[in-house]
Amino acid sequence: xxxxxxxxxxxxxxxxxxxxxxxxxxxxxxxxxxxxxxxxxxxxxxxxxxxxxxxxxxxxxxxxxxxxxxxxxxxxxxxxxxxxxxxxxxxxxxxxxxxxxxxxxxxxxxxxxxxxxxxx
Amino acid sequence: xxxxxxxxxxxxxxxxxxxxxxxxxxxxxxxxxxxxxxxxxxxxxxxxxxxxxxxxxxxxxxxxxxxxxxxxxxxxxxxxxxxxxxxxxxxxxxxxxxxxxxxxxxxxxxxxxxxxxxxxxxxxxxxxxxxxxxxxxxxxxxxxxxxxxxxxxxxxxxxxxxxxxxxxxxxxxxxxxxxxxxxxxxxxxxxxxxxxxxxxxxxxxxxxxxxxxxxxxxxxxxxxxxxxxxxxxxxxxxxxxx
Numbered sequence: 001x002x003x004x005x006x007x008x009x010x011x012x013x014x015x016x017x018x019x020x021x022x023x024x025x026x027x028x029x030x031x032x033x034x035x036x037x038x039x040x041x042x043x044x045x046x047x048x049x050x051x052x053x054x055x056x057x058x059x060x061x062x063x064x065x066x067x068x069x070x071x072x073x074x075x076x077x078x079x080x081x082x083x084x085x086x087x088x089x090x091x092x093x094x095x096x097x098x099x100x101x102x103x104x105x106x107x108x109x110x111x112x113x114x115x116x117x118x119x120x
Numbered sequence: 121x122x123x124x125x126x127x128x129x130x131x132x133x134x135x136x137x138x139x140x141x142x143x144x145x146x147x148x149x150x151x152x153x154x155x156x157x158x159x160x161x162x163x164x165x166x167x168x169x170x171x172x173x174x175x176x177x178x179x180x181x182x183x184x185x186x187x188x189x190x191x192x193x194x195x196x197x198x199x200x201x202x203x204x205x206x207x208x209x210x211x212x213x214x215x216x217x218x219x220x221x222x223x224x225x226x227x228x229x230x231x232x233x234x235x236x237x238x239x240x241x242x243x244x245x246x247x248x249x250x251x252x253x254x255x256x257x258x259x260x261x262x263x264x265x266x267x268x269x270x271x272x273x274x275x276x277x278x279x280x281x282x283x284x285x286x287x288x289x290x291x292x293x294x295x296x297x298x299x300x301x302x303x304x305x306x307x308x309x310x311x312x313x314x315x316x317x318x319x320x321x322x323x324x325x326x327x328x329x330x331x332x333x334x335x336x337x338x339x340x341x342x343x344x345x346x347x348x349x350x351x352x353x354x355x356x357x358x359x360x361x362x
Contacts, residue, residue: 099184099188099295102184103184103188103195106158107178107192107195107199109178110179
């Protein structure tokens with residue numbers, strides 16, 4: 001069985017995560033589209049912390065019934081990996097857009113220096 | 121040489137010592153060639169030197185890497201309606217007097233992309249160190265295999281393009297260590313590729329961007345890019361051709 005203290009600490013941590021993310025969105029320091037994965041992480045960890053029967057059942061499926069909190073760690077790790085991978089795709093897109101903008105600036109400045117209209 | 125408008129794209133990063141001669145040499149081949157120097161945010165006044173020699177200078181606001189710089193030049197060629205383009209490096213390693221040679225297959229309508237290769241017929245004098253020679257050969261074999269056409273020199277930055285080639289590379293060009301991947305992209309997009317034997321000079325100033333430390337990243341990055349490029353679908357460009 002999952003120790004009760006693990007369940008309590010897990011639930012408190014998940015709730016804190018959700019609250020911090022919501023506060024960041026409220027303060028416009030985090031865009032909703034980048035917050036969704038974090039909120040999902042918090043929600044899943046909260047459910048697995050509170051729903052002790054479920055955690056035990058899953059631990060049985062995975063062959064770690066002697067220590068069910070391992071499932072909690074595994075799921076948390078999986079979600080963190082998802083968030084990181086998501087950020088890698090975001091960075092790649094930003095890099096491409098950044099280069100595109102730099103190229104456009106170079107082309108537009110050259111046109112301006114010739115005195116020809118920017119869309120000729 | 122030609123009545124059709126020709127642009128020479130010259131990427132340069134901190135090549136103030138070499139760029140002036142490069143521009144002069146190209147203009148000496150034919151004053152009608154529009155020399156476009158793409159300054160990749162140099163800090164040594166490369167852009168001003170190029171401009172003083174009569175080149176059109178595209179100044180990138182920050183360093184975007186060789187591929188992004190070259191692509192800027194091709195975007196210029198596309199937007200300004202040029203029919204032909206050659207690309208030479210800003211360090212002076214490519215001999216501008218060979219421009220008519222690498223341009224010939226494009227002008228004859230036989231190819232969309234001509235690579236100035238150091239290894240077409242074995243007559244070239246370029247003998248790189250063993251490790252680099254091996255790398256060049258492996259990439260050439262790989263691109264030949266994946267692209268379905270024998271390519272002898274995939275790392276050459278001395279190329280000529282027609283309008284179809286300009287449009288492809290303006291839209292799609294890899295950002296770092298681009299030459300190998302660009303060759304495969306061209307083949308898979310259906311561009312007709314030709315190769316012409318050229319000589320390359322030892323660089324006069326500056327140093328090659330490929331240092332020993334970076335070569336491992338180079339190899340891994342290019343291998344991954346080739347793998348991905350061969351899995352991707354590219355629109356065939358037959359329709360864009362004259």
